[in-house]
Amino acid sequence: MSTLQFKNKWVLVTGASSGLGAEIARQLATKHGANLILLARRKEKLEQLKSELETDTGVAIKILIADMSKPNQVDQAIDQVLTEGNLYAAVLNAAVTYFGPQRELSWGDYETMLQTNVNAVVRMTNRLVEHFESSGKEGGLMIVSSMAAMIPIPYQAVYSGTKSFILGFATALRHELKNTNFSITVFTPGGIQTEMTGGEKFNNLRNWLAPVAEVANDSLKALQQRKLTYIPGFSNRIGNLIFKLMGRKFVLNQMARIYRKSLFNK
Ligand SMILES: NC(=O)c1ccc[n+]([C@@H]2O[C@H](COP(=O)([O-])OP(=O)(O)OC[C@H]3O[C@@H](n4cnc5c(N)ncnc54)[C@H](OP(=O)(O)O)[C@@H]3O)[C@@H](O)[C@H]2O)c1
Numbered sequence: 001m002s003t004l005q006f007k008n009k010w011v012l013v014t015g016a017s018s019g020l021g022a023e024i025a026r027q028l029a030t031k032h033g034a035n036l037i038l039l040a041r042r043k044e045k046l047e048q049l050k051s052e053l054e055t056d057t058g059v060a061i062k063i064l065i066a067d068m069s070k071p072n073q074v075d076q077a078i079d080q081v082l083t084e085g086n087l088y089a090a091v092l093n094a095a096v097t098y099f100g101p102q103r104e105l106s107w108g109d110y111e112t113m114l115q116t117n118v119n120a121v122v123r124m125t126n127r128l129v130e131h132f133e134s135s136g137k138e139g140g141l142m143i144v145s146s147m148a149a150m151i152p153i154p155y156q157a158v159y160s161g162t163k164s165f166i167l168g169f170a171t172a173l174r175h176e177l178k179n180t181n182f183s184i185t186v187f188t189p190g191g192i193q194t195e196m197t198g199g200e201k202f203n204n205l206r207n208w209l210a211p212v213a214e215v216a217n218d219s220l221k222a223l224q225q226r227k228l229t230y231i232p233g234f235s236n237r238i239g240n241l242i243f244k245l246m247g248r249k250f251v252l253n254q255m256a257r258i259y260r261k262s263l264f265n266k
Contacts, residue, residue: 001180001183004140006088015040023213025038026049029059037061037063038062041067074123091223092143118165122169129184145167152164170184187222
């Protein structure tokens with residue numbers, strides 16, 4: 001299987017209006033010369049990024065405004081992506097979290113998180129796999145999960161569940177693929193400096209957060225090299241090993257203590 005080369009190819013990035021998605025888009029344009037389809041809800045942010053990248057790099061950029069928590073908008077968006085463009089790769093990155101006691105998470109917000117982080121990813125993945133399997137075209141899909149998929153985070157219980165779901169789903173699905181020119185990669189970063197971790201609830205956890213540019217760069221290498229899964233950062237890989245060696249109970253107790261301190265300052 002050859003490595004992916006993005007130059008002059010169309011790549012979809014969901015959640016491209018901020019954080020990791022915006023940086024992945026930026027690096028795809030500046031370092032790889034890819035044409036981009038940028039998807040998110042905030043039109044102004046996407047337009048800003050589009051004009052920045054078009055001016056700096058001359059790549060072609062399309063904007064797609066869609067709410068991934070709404071199934072009809074997910075379907076419309078993926079229809080448009082697959083009918084309009086000669087899609088080469090997709091980065092399914094859009095997600096939301098809730099950081100706080102589970103009992104305070106409303107059912108509505110729970111459903112929005114499930115819809116955005118899980119259902120939209122599965123709906124889009126099904127369509128993308130169908131497209132690449134039936135056409136036999138070369139390409140790649142990267143799904144952004146999290147280390148929370150392997151090491152569940154107390155006070156981000158539902159988020160952890162959603163990230164575990166997509167890790168299990170996508171790694172299993174890769175082994176059903178018949179098109180040997182198409183791959184699925186699951187990227188599982190630890191904490192990153194983005195809007196998601198920008199609030200004061202994360203104040204005590206800031207030292208753990210990696211710069212977004214570094215993480216985006218690692219993610220694109222993993223996608224290019226068609227890795228099955230990839231954890232960026234040496235300390236995250238060590239953390240994952242410690243989790244396996246020391247046992248879940250010990251590590252989760254420590255994590256709950258640290259996260260409680262950050263949330264409630266006690
Ligand atoms: N930050 C971390 O510490 C961390 C750690 C591990 C994994 N991750 C994962 O990395 C990915 C990116 O997160 P981030 O940290 O970059 O967060 P972020 O800065 O909050 O960005 C999230 C992106 O998702 C989009 N989004 C959210 N809800 C959406 C919806 N309903 N419809 C369409 N787009 C939606 C947002 O755009 P709009 O608001 O404009 O729609 C935004 O572009 C996520 O999958 C996250 O789980 C993050």
